Amino acid sequence: MSILDPDKEPAAAGPSNPIPPDPGPSRREGARRTTPKPRRGEKVIEWWMFFCAAISVLTTVGIVTVLLGNSLRFFDEVSVFEFLTGTRWAPLFEPRGFGVLPLIAGTAMIVVISGVIALPMGLAIGLYLSEYASPLQRKIIKPFMEILAGIPTIVYGYFALTFITPLLQKIYAPTEIFNGLSGGIVVGIMILPMVASLSEDALRAVPDTLRQGGYALGASSFHVSLTIVTPAALSGISSAFILALSRAIGETMAVTIAAGATPNLTANPFEGIQTMTAFIVQISKGDTPAGTVEYYTLFAVALLLFLITFAMNVVANRIQRRYREVYDS
Amino acid sequence: MMSLSPAGDAARNKLRKRQALLDRSFRTVCAICTWAGILILFVLIGKILYEGLPNLSWDFLSNFPSRKAEKAGLKAAIAGTAWVISLTALVSIPVGISAAIYLEEYGTKNKLSTFLETNISNLAGVPSIVYGILGLAILVRMFQLGVSVLAGALTLSLLILPIIIVSSREALRAVPPGLRQASYALGASKWYTVSRIVLPSALPGILTGVILSLSRAIGETAPLIIVGAASYIAYTPTGPMDQYTVLPMQIFEWAGRPQDDFRDLAASGIIVLLVALFTMNALAIWLRQHYSTRLRGK
Numbered sequence: 001m002s003i004l005d006p007d008k009e010p011a012a013a014g015p016s017n018p019i020p021p022d023p024g025p026s027r028r029e030g031a032r033r034t035t036p037k038p039r040r041g042e043k044v045i046e047w048w049m050f051f052c053a054a055i056s057v058l059t060t061v062g063i064v065t066v067l068l069g070n071s072l073r074f075f076d077e078v079s080v081f082e083f084l085t086g087t088r089w090a091p092l093f094e095p096r097g098f099g100v101l102p103l104i105a106g107t108a109m110i111v112v113i114s115g116v117i118a119l120p121m122g123l124a125i126g127l128y129l130s131e132y133a134s135p136l137q138r139k140i141i142k143p144f145m146e147i148l149a150g151i152p153t154i155v156y157g158y159f160a161l162t163f164i165t166p167l168l169q170k171i172y173a174p175t176e177i178f179n180g181l182s183g184g185i186v187v188g189i190m191i192l193p194m195v196a197s198l199s200e201d202a203l204r205a206v207p208d209t210l211r212q213g214g215y216a217l218g219a220s221s222f223h224v225s226l227t228i229v230t231p232a233a234l235s236g237i238s239s240a241f242i243l244a245l246s247r248a249i250g251e252t253m254a255v256t257i258a259a260g261a262t263p264n265l266t267a268n269p270f271e272g273i274q275t276m277t278a279f280i281v282q283i284s285k286g287d288t289p290a291g292t293v294e295y296y297t298l299f300a301v302a303l304l305l306f307l308i309t310f311a312m313n314v315v316a317n318r319i320q321r322r323y324r325e326v327y328d329s
Numbered sequence: 330m331m332s333l334s335p336a337g338d339a340a341r342n343k344l345r346k347r348q349a350l351l352d353r354s355f356r357t358v359c360a361i362c363t364w365a366g367i368l369i370l371f372v373l374i375g376k377i378l379y380e381g382l383p384n385l386s387w388d389f390l391s392n393f394p395s396r397k398a399e400k401a402g403l404k405a406a407i408a409g410t411a412w413v414i415s416l417t418a419l420v421s422i423p424v425g426i427s428a429a430i431y432l433e434e435y436g437t438k439n440k441l442s443t444f445l446e447t448n449i450s451n452l453a454g455v456p457s458i459v460y461g462i463l464g465l466a467i468l469v470r471m472f473q474l475g476v477s478v479l480a481g482a483l484t485l486s487l488l489i490l491p492i493i494i495v496s497s498r499e500a501l502r503a504v505p506p507g508l509r510q511a512s513y514a515l516g517a518s519k520w521y522t523v524s525r526i527v528l529p530s531a532l533p534g535i536l537t538g539v540i541l542s543l544s545r546a547i548g549e550t551a552p553l554i555i556v557g558a559a560s561y562i563a564y565t566p567t568g569p570m571d572q573y574t575v576l577p578m579q580i581f582e583w584a585g586r587p588q589d590d591f592r593d594l595a596a597s598g599i600i601v602l603l604v605a606l607f608t609m610n611a612l613a614i615w616l617r618q619h620y621s622t623r624l625r626g627k
Binding site (some may be wrong): 147 | 372485491519
């Protein structure tokens with residue numbers, strides 16, 4: 001619906017620009033010619049709005065500069081190799097260790113546990129909502145899912161610490177108060193509504209003719225759901241999965257409260273661990289003086305976190321866009 | 330269906346029965362997953378109400394935090410949240426809506442705007458804690474805002490801007506093109522059309538998105554920890570440069586203590602937080618339903 005010629009936008013700063021040049025032969029171009037003259041000040045408003053839109057770019061530039069710039073100072077003291085392959089993370093105590101692997105392992109544990117819970121369960125909910133539920137059931141279920149999605153992460157953290165962990169300790173006594181399993185479970189609950197609603201959207205976008213074709217060939221609804229509709233929506237579903245896991249990686253408060261603050265290179269989910277995000281919180285809460293290596297670890301870890309989640313989001317968006325091209329045309 | 334032999338018939342029946350069973354069990358599994366999700370929500374709310382309701386009193390809302398659980402209250406946190414969210418709204422609403430108008434009404438089909446769009450959708454996926462670090466380095470240190478309500482509010486504004494922009498754009502897109510064309514046909518200028526025709530009809534949708542993003546900001550903890558929201562503040566902020574604490578921060582502090590008394594206080598704090606959230610969400614839902622039916626009806 002652009003009336004002003006968009007390509008001319010940066011050059012057309014003057015107040016009077018009544019008729020965009022290049023009136024092509026199409027009807028739309030013809031409509032452009034009838035656009036009235038902008039009133040005084042309209043260009044100023046337009047530039048202000050452009051500036052607002054550009055703030056997002058400034059934000060991105062800010063994030064990258066801040067993370068990169070400060071991380072470089074960290075990497076002056078610690079080599080990238082040591083950072084990425086070291087197995088001891090102890091930036092605050094002597095003897096120090098700057099190997100980030102324990103934090104990555106902690107994050108990975110949360111991601112795996114939450115994924116095992118949320119991905120199949122979320123897909124099942126998506127299938128139920130798109131393939132089986134009656135309109136009334138959908139009307140009841142969807143708001144509950146939205147509420148679940150809107151609950152702050154701090155609340156999930158409290159729930160993990162005071163409900164899930166005691167429950168785990170009853171089942172398996174040696175479970176520590178802070179443990180990866182409890183954190184993983186609660187993050188799984190947290191990302192569940194996201195997986196469910198995004199997969200439902202993807203499943204509902206599958207044209208009904210595919211389902212009808214399946215039924216016409218005598219397939220059961222089980223087969224239609226799992227061997228026709230799900231594969232047809234696969235790109236949307238996988239994009240949903242990636243986005244959800246990227247959210248699990250960036251999740252902070254729930255894992256800080258439930259999973260603990262002990263960097264721990266372990267695969268045992270009943271022990272306390274520390275994720276990358278929980279470490280950032282730990283440093284920020286303490287009084288680490290600015291300018292020290294400990295302080296710059298903050299940025300190095302955050303850079304790693306940013307790069308991982310950013311890559312996942314880009315991949316998810318790519319997949320998503322390809323899938324749109326397939327079905328909307 | 331024609332059958333060739335009785336034996337084939339029997340086999341087909343068996344297959345059909347097995348398929349029906351498979352169908353029913355798959356459907357049941359999906360249903361169980363769905364209702365389990367809702368059950369978890371009820372367990373969570375129930376647990377919080379059970380632990381938190383007994384402490385909820387006027388004193389709890391009007392006392393400052395204390396080292397004694399029975400005297401501790403939420404006054405500083407409630408005031409801090411009110412300050413931070415009001416400032417966040419003041420900054421993010423005009424900027425977000427302006428950006429959305431630019432992208433939807435002015436800069437469409439432009440390479441630059443495609444770039445802006447991609448950028449915004451990527452920003453929406455950046456973990457909130459990273460925004461905290463941005464706020465710490467740029468706002469708190471570089472711009473010397475220090476640990477202040479303003480620094481916190483600006484950080485949260487950056488965090489929710491992508492959400493406001495995306496939802497406002499959806500609302501703008503839903504305005505029928507006929508309205509714009511009618512306005513141009515009457516000789517109105519671009520900005521006149523946008524400000525008097527498009528914006529008013531998109532407003533309910535925009536407000537819904539705005540309220541939902543602000544309710545996200547209310548619950549955010551991580552970025553505010555990074556930019557220095559304190560956990561023990563015994564006064565209410567009087568200006569944008571004051572130190573502050575917010576509800577989730579206070580809850581975090583209480584939940585982290587080993588004593589059960591304080592953990593119960595955390596639950597009471599969560600009730601206050603959730604009441605604020607649900608009120609905002611209810612308002613958003615009401616706006617959406619009330620105005621969308623009215624627009625469609627006429």
